[in-house]
Amino acid sequence: MFQGLSEVRIRLDAMEENIENQGVRLSTLEKAPKYDNQEMIAELRLREEKPWNVIVKGIPEVNDESPENRKKFDLDRVKTFMVALDISLGQPDIRFLYRMGKRESDLSKEKPRMIILGLTDQKLRERILQNAHLARKTSEFKQVYVDPDLTKAQIQDDNEMRKEAAKRSESGNDIWKVKGLRGAGRLVKLRK
Secondary structure, X not given: OHHHHHHHHHHHHHHHHHHHHHHHHHHHHHHOOOOOHHHHHHHHHHHHHHHHEEEEEOOOOOOOOOHHHHHHHHHHHHHHHHHHOOOOOOHHHEXXXXXXXXXXXXXXXXXXXXXXXEEOOHHHHHHHHHHHHHHHHOOOOOOOEEEEOOOHHHHHHHHHHHHHHHHHXXXXXXXXXXXXXXXXXXXXXXXX
């Protein structure tokens, strides 16, 4: 009789643990972001617009009041930067070019605003991203970086993946890295 009672207690403990685990899963699901159809449609539209764009960071701004002169300066600097990446960029290749954010009155105190460069060809964009490392070899563009243009959700996913890689690397014997372009990377396990 006592043996049967101990088996019942073991089974009861297992059931209680299972119920606790279900509660944890439920609370995790409740905390998960909830997307409605409109948000999903807006995100998909944004993702459709961005595959032809790149973001160029670190090109200094010119201190000129004329928007036309500033835009011409930015276009010339971007074209010169592309030459450093071994890419010939002509006017037909560019859909648009603009700086993000509001222009500061004192340019010496702020980092230069990022440039969004819209291209007409996705293959050209891929070549720019592949050759971006060549900028480090020049003294003029050593501090200029190129990234794909991503939505906020893609940036958040990419940051979470990088945090997950760091967390896994700390907890185990392996080194975890995110390989691939920003927004399209994957976790890869490397041996120490």
